C-alpha cells in the first residue's frame with residue numbers, strides 16, 4: 613500500500629471544499645488556465661467533457677519531467693450550465709448575470725460536470741454527470757438583490773446553489789454536489805475504480 617498523491621487541477625474553492633468533505637486532501641493545487649470558449653454547435657455535455665480533459669492534460673504536461681510528481685493522480689472538472697443547448701458561461705458583468713437569471717427564471721436547466729481522472733500510470737478516465745434544476749419564477753426584486761450580492765461571480769450560469777440562490781431551486785433531479793462543481797459519488801467511484809481508497813487516501817498497489 614502506498615500513500616497516494618492527488619493533484620487537483622483546479623482553482624475552484626468549491627471543488628477543494630468538496631474533496632476535503634470526503635477526507636481527500638490534495639497534495640497539490642494546480643489551477644489550469646484553458647480557453648473555455650465552446651466550439652461551434654458544441655453540446656454542453658461535450659464541452660464539459662472536453663474542458664475537464666484539457667485541464668487534466670495541461671496539469672499532466674506541467675508535471676512531466678518532475679520526478680517528485682511522477683505517479684500522482686490528477687483530478688480535473690468542468691461545470692457547464694445550459695438551457696437546452698444554450699450554454700450560460702460565467703457572467704463577467706452584472707448585466708450578463710441579470711440576463712442569465714432572467715433566462716433561468718421559471719424554467720428547468722441542466723448542469724453538466726465533466727470529471728477527468730488521470731491515473732498513476734497515465735490513463736485517462738472521464739465521466740460527465742448531469743443534474744436537472746428547476747428555478748422558481750424570479751421577481752425583478754429577487755434578481756436585483758441576487759445580482760447585488762455578487763454571489764454569481766466566477767460561477768457557471770451566474771448562480772451558486774450553495775448560497776442564496778439555493779432558495780430559487782424549486783426542484784432538482786440528480787446530484788447536488790455536481791451542481792456545486794464536483795459530483796462526489798461519481799468522483800469517489802472513479803477513484804475507487806483505480807484503487808484509490810477515498811476514505812483513507814491509500815492506493816492499492
Ligand SMILES: Cc1cn([C@H]2C[C@H](O)[C@@H](COP(=O)(O)OP(=O)(O)OP(=O)(O)O)O2)c(=O)[nH]c1=O
Nearest residue numbers: 622623624690691767768771772773791792793
Ligand atoms: C452552477 C454552479 C456553479 N458553481 C461553480 C463551480 C465552478 O467553480 C464554477 C464553474 O466553472 P469551471 O470552469 O467549471 O471551474 P472554475 O473556473 O471555477 O475552476 P477550475 O477551472 O480551476 O477548476 O462554477 C458553483 O459554485 N455553484 C453552482 O451552483
